[in-house]
Amino acid sequence: MPFNKTIIQEKELSIQLFKDGFSFCTPNARPFFKFEKYSIVKGDDFEKLLESHSFLESKKIIGIHFDQSATFVPKTLYNPAQKHTYLNYNVSLQETHSIEEKESKDEQIKVLYPVDTVIEKTLQHYFKEIRFTHYSQILYDLSSSANNTDDSIVMNLHMQDDQFDLLVFKGKELLLFNTYPYQNEDGFLYFVLAVAEELSLSPEAFDILFFGKYVRYKKCYEALSHYHEKITFADQEGFVMFDEREHPAPYFINLFDWCESFPDLTKAEDWLPPKNYPFALLPTDQKKLCSIYFNTNTIGEI
Numbered sequence: 572m573p574f575n576k577t578i579i580q581e582k583e584l585s586i587q588l589f590k591d592g593f594s595f596c597t598p599n600a601r602p603f604f605k606f607e608k609y610s611i612v613k614g615d616d617f618e619k620l621l622e623s624h625s626f627l628e629s630k631k632i633i634g635i636h637f638d639q640s641a642t643f644v645p646k647t648l649y650n651p652a653q654k655h656t657y658l659n660y661n662v663s664l665q666e667t668h669s670i671e672e673k674e675s676k677d678e679q680i681k682v683l684y685p686v687d688t689v690i691e692k693t694l695q696h697y698f699k700e701i702r703f704t705h706y707s708q709i710l711y712d713l714s715s716s717a718n719n720t721d722d723s724i725v726m727n728l729h730m731q732d733d734q735f736d737l738l739v740f741k742g743k744e745l746l747l748f749n750t751y752p753y754q755n756e757d758g759f760l761y762f763v764l765a766v767a768e769e770l771s772l773s774p775e776a777f778d779i780l781f782f783g784k785y786v787r788y789k790k791c792y793e794a795l796s797h798y799h800e801k802i803t804f805a806d807q808e809g810f811v812m813f814d815e816r817e818h819p820a821p822y823f824i825n826l827f828d829w830c831e832s833f834p835d836l837t838k839a840e841d842w843l844p845p846k847n848y849p850f851a852l853l854p855t856d857q858k859k860l861c862s863i864y865f866n867t868n869t870i871g872e873i
Contacts, residue, residue: 574713574806575716576713576826577828579596579597579598579826580827581598583597583598583633584597584629584631584632585632585635586635586694587637588635589637589638590638591605591606591607592605593606593609594818595626599624600624601824601825603817603819613696617693618697621697627698631700631827632698632701633701633702634691634701634704635703635706635709635823635828636686636704637819638687639684640661640684640750641684641705641707641708642658642661642684643681643711645679645680646674646681654670654683655670657683658683658684658685662685664685665685667687667688668685668686668687670684670686671683677716682711686703691703707736707748709823709826710729710738711748714727714740715745717805721742723741723777724739724740724741724776724777725739725740725778726738726763726772726777726778726779727739727782728779728780730782730788730821730822731819731820732820733819734751734752735762736748736749737766739770756793759794759795763779763795764798774800775801778801778802779799779802780802780804781802782805782822783805784804785822
């Protein structure tokens, strides 16, 4: 079963921020830089790093946060005045942190997570058009768009080297999202089975779908297969052999999520062409901006 995964193309750059380092992913390079040796700070050293693989020549740039946990809040229950309260259940905010708020594509979930403003401002200095998101929002959007409209239950699992993400859907409805630490296949299996028990799910009552299939997680796949038969792997029939061992989240190595997101309405004028410009000649992003935000197919109506 495939997700609607978009693969990185030429002149696209995915900057992925982790707790212990960061990765710059392009179609041709996926280096991982550890913070013990590298840092995201304005200056000659960082500029040399950016020039090493022509990263500054990228036209579309997305920044993906893995460095802090995110909190999902149903939009119907969301109160923007309670941002700190929602996040305090999972993370401790530091002085350099601000709270970022995103919304899922299906407009059902608010995604909250802390961001290091110093790092983001540094990246914005070098990449003026960079957009930021959280990896968990991408996982949710991929999952919700792929799941059926009936009441079938699917557990989606995203493997990382020291933790994994678990999303359970009943049709289009999210029943549970959480991230669990693990050190080996036994720890991984414990949490998966515990969630199934918590939700009163018998093995025949739900499917398990992994984001990709990678050699480094083979023991986890095999351990789970002893307890569950209905297991499939999205976007990959066989094992991915080149999974970049230093990268802690291999499913994202070649993923580029432009999010189909647009600037706030207050900045929409920056994206709009001159009045009466022919709609048919607009770039795709501007067409979608006009038709979605303004419900029109002609610039003259705006």
